[in-house]
Amino acid sequence: MSVQTTVPSPLARVADATPPWLGPALSLGGRAAGAALAISIAGNETYDRTQIYAVGVALLAVASLLIVRAPWLLLPLAEGAAAGVLFFSGAMLWSLTAGMLMSVAGVAALAGTLLKQRRAGHDPLPALVGFFGALGLSIAWVIVVALAVEG
């Protein structure tokens, strides 16, 4: 007789080994820190396009913080999307320290959302769909800024 065992994923192990507040704290903290970094970029940079782009990123991140109650699929989707916007927008601004930190904040926010999902017994897929969907959102915002703002 053979016994099948499955090795739990690192996410499951971390979720089981850490306090329940860690996921929500990382998710909220990452997005709040990312929004603050985006605002600092908007304040410190002189190039109009960078300023306006960063303001848009900050607004999206702040908007995601205001969503506290939503159907089960939409909340992780929105949180993942906000994390993705921070991560990919940060990647566009890696020439700035704040840009690199914004990417780190996006990763932290995604990790928090995934931990939260795992603890609640939900699939991480909606958060990941939101995260990678944010790549398109970020590029679309670049195009809007490029077309609307001379620079």
Added chain:
Amino acid sequence: MMNGPLSRVPWYVSTAAVAAAALGSAVLVNVLVSPYFERTFLDEASPLADAPSAQSAGTPVTAAMDAGTPQPPVPTPPDAPAAGVLFRGEVRDGEPGHNGDGTALIIRDDSGALFLRFEEFSVTNGPDLFVILSTDPNGYAGEGAINLGGLKATDGNINYEIPAGVDLSAIRSAVIWCRAFDVDFAVATLEPAT
């Protein structure tokens, strides 16, 4: 409990795939999009800064941007063409979302060398940008175009040496062209300087 599609994939595969996709996308975005948010400045002296013969001949001469020590006149061979501005054009926007400003000049210096010079120049930054002399007055035309090299800076007063032997009679414009996406970022239609 979890029963989504990801739960059917071994965790080490899904984790590696997600990490690789995220990192790869971020690097790609950084390479292709980050230049749009970066500005670079360069302030080069005009090739005519040391060309008293051109100034005395009444040829339009651009001022040197760097105040330097006055230089003694450089002897010019008697049969050498006069130094001065040969062509001039105003830099304008390229394709939508790509802006340009300033003045483009084709200059011959005292030694007979030719330069494309941008003055009070500004252009939208982007990936893989090149400075082109084009036979089309309104942008990059592949055939007959002369590539003067990569864009040195997005803003300032900048010189690009034109290779010896180039026939300027067919040149109609100076273009800032993105090779990666085949997009004109800025164009200056060149007219003979009077």
